Amino acid sequence: MSATVTHQARVARALDALAPPGAVRVLLSVRLTERSAEEQEALRTTVGDPADGLHPAEVAEHHRDLERHGLLRTSPAGLEATAAARELWPVFLAAAGWAAKHRPRLVAEEDIAVAVEEVLRIGAQPLTAPVLDRLRAGTANEEDLARPMTAAARAQLPDELSVLVQLELLERLPDGALQVTAAGSQLAEVHDALADWYAQHLAPAVPPARSEPHRRAGALAGPARAAGEEPTRLAPTAPPAAPPRTGLRR
Structure with a gap:
């Protein structure tokens, strides 16, 4: 991958791997199998398997996607986490900390892996990362935000801004x-933590091609995009009412 990949593109590619619903839980489930037998038994007894509640076919699809993104690999012993996946903990902590401060009800009612997934899903709305990044530099009107975007992104911007205001991000x-x-x-x-993680652990790899652009509702559709690169419209979303409970352990 070129060293000129932008911050926004790194965020988009990281979210493309991690934001699809269930991806984090499936990844943590694989990490659980790498514990000792005693630790596995203790964790399964206290918090269960992070992938509980997901259909086996969905789990298998996540396995394929995570392997293609460089987060899992197939060894003689079966699937195992890569070095990049083992370095995700700072990202998970950043996401969990955001949820604890800004979505306390979510953290109170759900296990932390669900909260992490929700934070990543919120960030994966097509224009969330570039708009938030731009507005950190100061206020702007809609015309300012739209100016560097493609025609398709400009058409999408009003709806996306309404979602961000509704989510109390703007x-x-x-x-x-x-x-x-x-x-x-x-x-x-x-998103900064995601970009740093991606740059350190996945940037040298060739970005994976997505073979099924519209795989799941709620997942990012199509290849990862930076701001204005013809993003795909996603409907406004709200936190799920009662997703499966899972645990988050390093």
Whole structure:
């Protein structure tokens, strides 16, 4: 991969691997199998298998995707996490910390792996990362934000901004300008952690091609994109009512 890959592209590619619903839980489930037999038994007894509640076919699909993204590999003993996957803990901590501060009800009602998945899913809305990154530099109106974008992204921008305001990541000022909230600024810091992780552990690899662009509702559709690169429209989303409970252990 070229050293000129942008911060936004690194964020998009990291989210392409981690944001699809269930991906984090499946990855943690594989990590669980790498524990000793005694640790596995203790964790399964106390928190269960992170992949509990996912259909076996969905788990198998995540295995293929995570392997293609360089987070799992097939060894003689079966699937195992790569070095890149083992270095994800700072990203998970950043996402969990954001959820604890800005979505406390989610953390109170669900196990932390579910909260991490939700934070990544919020960040994976097509224009979330580039808009938050731009507004960290100061307020801007919609025209300012749209100027460097493609025609397709500009058409999508009003709906995306409405979602970000609804999620309390942005707020509108009396003069119509937009500014990032504390929650939005700190979500951008989670994206910084994702970009740093990707640059350190996956940047030398060739970005994987997605063979099924519209695989799952809620997943990023198509290849990872930076701001304005013809992003695919996703409907506004809200936290799931009651996803399967899972545990998060390093």
